[in-house]
Amino acid sequence: MVLQRVIRAVIMGAPGSGKGTVSARITKTFVLQHLSSGDILRANIKSQTELGLLTKACIDQGQLVPDDVISRLILKHLRTMDQNSWLLDGFPRTVCQAEALDDAFIIDTVINLDVPFRTIQERLTSRWTHLPSGRVYNTDFNPPKVQGFDDNTGEPLVQRDDDKPETVIRRLKSYETQTEPVLEYYRSKGVLETFSGTETNKIWPHVEAFLHAKFSTLNQTK
Numbered sequence: 001m002v003l004q005r006v007i008r009a010v011i012m013g014a015p016g017s018g019k020g021t022v023s024a025r026i027t028k029t030f031v032l033q034h035l036s037s038g039d040i041l042r043a044n045i046k047s048q049t050e051l052g053l054l055t056k057a058c059i060d061q062g063q064l065v066p067d068d069v070i071s072r073l074i075l076k077h078l079r080t081m082d083q084n085s086w087l088l089d090g091f092p093r094t095v096c097q098a099e100a101l102d103d104a105f106i107i108d109t110v111i112n113l114d115v116p117f118r119t120i121q122e123r124l125t126s127r128w129t130h131l132p133s134g135r136v137y138n139t140d141f142n143p144p145k146v147q148g149f150d151d152n153t154g155e156p157l158v159q160r161d162d163d164k165p166e167t168v169i170r171r172l173k174s175y176e177t178q179t180e181p182v183l184e185y186y187r188s189k190g191v192l193e194t195f196s197g198t199e200t201n202k203i204w205p206h207v208e209a210f211l212h213a214k215f216s217t218l219n220q221t222k
Contacts, residue, residue: 004219007032007085008105010092012183013113014175016120016168018200022113023089025204030211033081037070037090040077051076071100078105095181109214110186111207114196117172124168128157 009032013019027034044052051073058065074091092098101107126139130150137144137157145151161167186192193210197203 003031003085003215006083007215007218008088008107009086010088010101010107010110010186011113012110012179014115014117014120014179015162015171016124017113017115018203019089019113021200022111022204022207023087026087026111026207026211029208030085030215032085032087035078035081035086035088037074037088040074041070044073067094067096067100071097075100075104092182093178095185098182098185107186107191108218109211110192111211112183112186112192112194113203114194115203116198117176119198120172121165121168124163125159125165127159127163129160129163130155130157 007030009026011019011023011026013022023034026032041052041055045056046052051069054069055065055073058069070091070093074088074097078086078088088101092101122140123138128137128139128144128148129135130137130153132155133150133152135150135152136142139147144157146154148157149155150157162171183192183194193214195203195206195210197206
């Protein structure tokens, strides 16, 4: 689909909700640029920018990075992309961040992937990784040929700390607590569209159909 005007979109979803897969399909189908707040953060830390160093200092001290620091860092990057359509992933995570984003840009739509926590738990706790290569297996739908060992090297697979059941539950509860106010914020503004389901391949056609209709309307009102 050819976009006739610059589009600003946000995607939200818990870890393991299929956000990465859906984001890749959105950016390919609608020619938006996928922007990960984590990637922007890491790039600033690596480049040792002023905001990057400030962020790193907070992280190194085990402190939460203040909303205003995160907002300034992300918005500074977004302002370099005035002529680009983008899909923002990982920001905003608080209402304060959402307000800062709204002050700088008009957000056309917010896509929220609503996948049951039980489904996400099953997905994530079934993941096993070959650390040297980064190859990921899933015991449910992409199992290794020999249980517990990498297909290519025969080396043992491990379950990352992030994928262990107790960690997954903690992360999901933290996400829910942090994100619900942000979803309510966008819901009240009339830009939130939620897609519920347990399988990414079944959720995606609904996301695609919605965005085709949404962007067609926006193209006519450029």
